[in-house]
Amino acid sequence: MSIQKEFVLRYRVDGHVRFQIPAQVCNVDAAKAVTDGISKIDGVYRAKLYRGQQKLSIRFDEAVCDFKSLARQLFQLLADLEKNGDLNPKPVSKSMLWKEKVKSKLDGFKATRWAKEKFGDAKETVQAAKIITKMGMKKPAAFMKDPEKAIIDFLNDILVIFLIRLHWNNITQHWLVRPFAHRYEWMALFYMFFLLVRSRRQK
Missing domain, CATH: 3.30.70.100 (Alpha-Beta Plaits)
Structure with a gap:
């Protein structure tokens, strides 16, 4: 066979x-x-x-x-x-065989699979945070002028990236395929970006 x-x-x-x-x-x-x-x-x-x-x-x-x-x-x-x-x-x-057997058993638990998946999401978010931090360091004047706003903007960027990463599979697999059926999700997404852009405006 x-x-x-x-x-x-x-x-x-x-x-x-x-x-x-x-x-x-x-x-x-x-x-x-x-x-x-x-x-x-x-x-x-x-x-x-x-x-x-x-x-x-x-x-x-x-x-x-x-x-x-x-x-x-x-x-x-x-x-x-x-x-x-x-x-x-x-x-x-034999030692390698034992390690692989233990790893295989651990991978079989739902909690382990969930933890690995969430760790991967968190790792990618941290990588994105590093990029944003580097970009922010190139504009020290903004931080010195209003450190509170600079920190809030930074945290908002991290939150947006995390939310997009969290829902990325749904966005690509469902929201884009059936936009009308997921119109409320799109409205929430656009509103989130509206708030993000609005927070960047100089008062």
């Missing part, structure tokens, strides 16, 4: 699918090869393989890559990996 036939679709909604996968794909090297290959598919913005649960989760942009196209490219990827022997486990030391 080819490896593709052992991938069973367990969940599907617009932009998100989950597969039950065979144990053969759940070794460290195979899992990395599969997720790396899936991540290169146009339209895919997140691919996560839970080795302990033998599950594969893929999030993608339906406007760029529909489900049929995704499935076709996924099966072709699996066929290529199987043909090249990339799904076969490589020998590892």
Whole structure:
């Protein structure tokens, strides 16, 4: 039986699918090869393989890559990996095997997955904050003139970036696709930018 036939679709909604996968794909090297290959598919913005649960989760942009196209490219990827022997486990030391087993168990917990996802969001927000800080340092006169306003403007920028990052998947997957259905969300977004621009006006 080819490896593709052992991938069973367990969940599907617009932009998100989950597969039950065979144990053969759940070794460290195979899992990395599969997720790396899936991540290169146009339209895919997140691919996560839970080795302990033998599950594969893929999030993608339906406007760029529909489900049929995704499935076709996924099966072709699996066929290529199987043909090249990339799904076969490589020998590892006992200590490394133990560490990977523990990591796999931890990844299986919902709390761990949630924490990792939120940590990634926070990390990206911090990176953006560093950029804003550097930009602010180039205008020391504004800070010296009114430090309170400069700090408030800085915090407002961070808040806006965080909110956009938090809702980015919804914006690209749903709000842009069905703008009228999400008109209230768009109104809130535009109003937020209006307040941001208004706060920048010189009194």
